[in-house]
Amino acid sequence: MEITLKDYETVITDLFRKRPEKKFDFSVINHLLNAHGNPQHAYPVVHVAGTNGKGQVAAKIAFALQNAGYRVGLFISPHLFTYEERITINGEKIPRETIVEYSSELERISEELHLSPNFFESTTCFGFRYFREQGVEIAIIEAGLGGKWDATNVVNPLLSVITSISYDHTEFLGETIEEIAEQKAGFIKPDRSVVVGPRAKYLSIFKKAEELNAPVHVVEKKSSFYDTENQAVAKEALTILTAQFPLEKSAIEAGLKFSLPCRFDKKENVIYDVAHNIDGFTRLSAALEHRYPYRTFRFVIGMSRSKDIKGCLEKIEQKARHVHFVQACQNDSATTEELAEDFRLISTCPHSLEESIEEGIRNAKAAANKSEMIIVCGSFYVMAEAINSTCPLSFRES
Structure with missing residues (x-):
C-alpha cells in the first residue's frame, strides 16, 4: 500500500481528535476486537499498570526478553516524537503504511457497527492486531490512564504488574488514594500472579488479589532514585x-539497565525528565538530591492544566535558583502566565x-553558571519539543 506523508499526517490528526472521555464499559473495544478475531488472545501478555514507572518497567521487561532471543511486542504510551513509537516489536516501530491501513479499516468497521472509538481504543486495537499479524511470542502491554475500564484491560495476562500508586488523572480514577488503588486493582486477574511495587501496597490491591486467588509478589525495595x-x-x-x-542472567541484566528516553536523561548539563504529576516531581527532587547534592538548578517547566500545578511546583521550588516557564503545543497546556501565577x-x-x-532552554543555558544544571520537566509534550529543538537527531532516534 503506497501512502504519502500527507496520508499519514491526516490519519494521526484524525486520531488525536478522538480524545478520551469517561467510559465505564468495554463495549467499544470488545466490538472492535471481535471484528478482528480477538487478536489480544493470540499471544501471552504481561500487563503493566501504575501511576508512575509503568513505561520504564514495561520497556525493561521487553528488552530483557528481546535480548534472550524472543520476538517481543511492546505497547506503551504516550509517545515522545512519533505516534508509531507506541507499537514496536523488538524495538522496530509499526510502519506508517500499516497505521494508515489499520485506520481505514477501523473507520469502515466503526461505521458498520455504529461505534465511535476514542484515540486510545483505536490505538489499542492497532497494537493488538499488529502483534498477532507479526507473530510475537509475547507482548508487554502498558496500560493507558490505568483505571479498571482502561481499553487494554481486556487481556487475560500471564502476569500483571502494578508499579506504583499516587495522585494522577483524578477526574477518571478518583479523588483519594484508595479510590485510585481500587481502580488499579481492576488489573488483577483470577489465578494470575501480580507483582506489586513498593509504592503500590494498598489495601484494595491485596483485597482484590485475595478475592481472585491471585498470587501476590511484593517488591519491598524503596530507593531515593526511582529507576532503582x-x-x-x-x-x-x-x-x-x-x-x-x-x-539468562545476562539478558535480565541488559533489560534492567535499559531506559526509555527522558527518564532522568542527562545530556551535558541538561537533565530531561518526564515528571508530570506530584509523585513524579517528588521523585525528581529526590533524585537530584541523591545524585547532585551540591549543585544548583534552573528548571524549564511546562505543564497541562489538568495537573496539580501548584502541588508539583512545591516539590522543586526550594531547589530552584530560577524557573523558566514554557508552554507546550497541546490543547490543555497551561499558559506561562497561569504557571507563574500558581508559582507566586x-x-x-x-x-x-x-x-x-x-x-x-537557550535562556537557561545562557544564564546558568558553571555549578548549575538545567532540568527540563513537566510534560511529555515539553520533552518532545525540547529535544527536537536542542538535541541531535542521534539522541531522538536512540
Whole structure:
C-alpha cells in the first residue's frame, strides 16, 4: 500500500481528535476486537499498570526478553516524537503504511457497527492486531490512564504488574488514594500472579488479589532514585516469567539497565525528565538530591492544566535558583502566565515567562553558571519539543 506523508499526517490528526472521555464499559473495544478475531488472545501478555514507572518497567521487561532471543511486542504510551513509537516489536516501530491501513479499516468497521472509538481504543486495537499479524511470542502491554475500564484491560495476562500508586488523572480514577488503588486493582486477574511495587501496597490491591486467588509478589525495595525501584519491579516480573520464558542472567541484566528516553536523561548539563504529576516531581527532587547534592538548578517547566500545578511546583521550588516557564503545543497546556501565577503563591524564587520551549532552554543555558544544571520537566509534550529543538537527531532516534 503506497501512502504519502500527507496520508499519514491526516490519519494521526484524525486520531488525536478522538480524545478520551469517561467510559465505564468495554463495549467499544470488545466490538472492535471481535471484528478482528480477538487478536489480544493470540499471544501471552504481561500487563503493566501504575501511576508512575509503568513505561520504564514495561520497556525493561521487553528488552530483557528481546535480548534472550524472543520476538517481543511492546505497547506503551504516550509517545515522545512519533505516534508509531507506541507499537514496536523488538524495538522496530509499526510502519506508517500499516497505521494508515489499520485506520481505514477501523473507520469502515466503526461505521458498520455504529461505534465511535476514542484515540486510545483505536490505538489499542492497532497494537493488538499488529502483534498477532507479526507473530510475537509475547507482548508487554502498558496500560493507558490505568483505571479498571482502561481499553487494554481486556487481556487475560500471564502476569500483571502494578508499579506504583499516587495522585494522577483524578477526574477518571478518583479523588483519594484508595479510590485510585481500587481502580488499579481492576488489573488483577483470577489465578494470575501480580507483582506489586513498593509504592503500590494498598489495601484494595491485596483485597482484590485475595478475592481472585491471585498470587501476590511484593517488591519491598524503596530507593531515593526511582529507576532503582523500577529495576527491582522489572526483575521480580522477569524472575516469574522465567518459568515459561527461560532467561539468562545476562539478558535480565541488559533489560534492567535499559531506559526509555527522558527518564532522568542527562545530556551535558541538561537533565530531561518526564515528571508530570506530584509523585513524579517528588521523585525528581529526590533524585537530584541523591545524585547532585551540591549543585544548583534552573528548571524549564511546562505543564497541562489538568495537573496539580501548584502541588508539583512545591516539590522543586526550594531547589530552584530560577524557573523558566514554557508552554507546550497541546490543547490543555497551561499558559506561562497561569504557571507563574500558581508559582507566586508558594515561592519568591526568580522566574521568567518564555516565548517558546527552545527559547526557554537557550535562556537557561545562557544564564546558568558553571555549578548549575538545567532540568527540563513537566510534560511529555515539553520533552518532545525540547529535544527536537536542542538535541541531535542521534539522541531522538536512540
